[in-house]
Amino acid sequence: MRIFRPKRPVHCLESHRVYYGLIYAPVSGVFIDEALVMLMQAPHSYTREDVLEIQCHGGPAVTRRILEAVLACGAREADPGEFTRRAFLNGRIDLAQAEAVMELVTAATDLQRQAAIGALSGNMSRSIHGVREEVVDVLARIEAELDFPEDGLEFHSATALCRSISEKILHPIHALLASYDTRHIVRDGVRVVMAGRPNTGKSSLFNGILGTSRVLVSPVPGTTRDSIEENLDINGLLVTLVDTAGIRQETSDTIESMGMDIAQREMERANHLLVLIDCSLPLTHEDLHLLGSIHPGRPVTVVLNKIDLLKGPFAEPSCLQDGLNVLPVTAQIQAVLLEKGISEAVFLPVSAKTGFGLDRLKERIANAALSDRAVNCDFPIPTLRQRDILMKAAESFESAQDLLKNGKALEIVAIELRNGLSGLNEMLGLEANEDVLNRIFSRFCIGK
Ligand SMILES: Nc1nc2c(ncn2[C@@H]2O[C@H](COP(=O)(O)OP(=O)(O)OP(=O)(O)O)[C@@H](O)[C@H]2O)c(=O)[nH]1
Ligand SMILES: [Mg+2]
Structure with missing residues (x-):
């Protein structure tokens, strides 16, 4: 007042x-x-x-x-993250949820938002609580055996305990660890690199996908010298799109040659490679050289650009949509890629000039990253800290299982189970020490 x-x-x-x-x-x-x-x-x-x-x-x-x-x-x-820290210390949220606040605040795409909001509403915490209860249950059964070995208690054989550990503890932990693999796709997105010989229309396509005139385009081969990247959101996926200098076999221009070295490195770094071909012209030895330099191990899309310049039967809409295989260059490209061990390249006709095929290309970029990895944001995705804790906890539970199988003393089995349990507690913040809290909350910005 x-x-x-x-x-x-x-x-x-x-x-x-x-x-x-x-x-x-x-x-x-x-x-x-x-x-x-x-x-x-x-x-x-x-x-x-x-x-x-x-x-x-x-x-x-x-x-x-x-x-x-x-x-x-x-x-x-307030200190960085102090509001969320107080919310945690006052029991309003647990540590996994506090970490989700950070993820939500920094979410740049819808996929990241979905994953963070799932964790904030407690999907990770519920999974961990579920596993915790199973551990406590197994520990109680073991402790009953230890306290009253001859009390006529229902006999829990080592096999039954092993099965509980495997099905109710290790199985859900491994499912969480597997979902960590999708984390870098959700958080870091994919690096999509456009490569091709000069003048195939890489920069025009780069601008077309971004929907702005971000880079220079010209009929002079060798226009782009450096690599240029921009982030965009395709169906919630964070995509870093990279335009590179056209690659030709020889050039006397030092700057162009430096640009080509950068382009080669970008091709190796790519999570998804778009190889641009000017399909209005026959393939050149430079196209073939570039195709022959691709390493397998990432999705490859052969973008047949300048489709608007095609004449005759290939320019019919039905041919453009489905009949790409009839394009003479397609078979030739396929043969070169097959030799390199790349059998699953996708061919897409586009026109950077008219915009034809750009939507299909964007779909392809999103599908190549998301579909086969089954990114499911309703399922909890651990953070790096959580993954490390889960891995350590899994080791303890596995060793408890081995000890049981080998008929070792139940006391030692219980120690391993308690080690694992303490990891789960740390994950929820039930046992987190000051250092851990400082590390987590210092990454927040002030006011959160
Ligand atoms: N008709 C037609 N022309 C295109 C299309 N895409 C690009 N062009 C033209 O092709 C020429 C080269 O385009 P750029 O986008 O600069 O090609 P680039 O691959 O980036 O070339 P470098 O940077 O030299 O490697 C320009 O004159 C563009 O207008 C297309 O789909 N159709
Ligand atoms: Mg260019």
């Missing part, structure tokens, strides 16, 4: 009501901005503590002056 004067006089702020008023500097009384103010009383707030929110105009000068005003009244700036 020292800096806020509500428009209409109020006795005191009620929780979860928005008040309109004016903000003044506390000492000088200088008017700063109009604002909306909302008090959220504990426990009904993000942190479960009392929270006061000031919604002001968004400019940096306004926010700086208001911040100075509240600091002058005795408040202090």
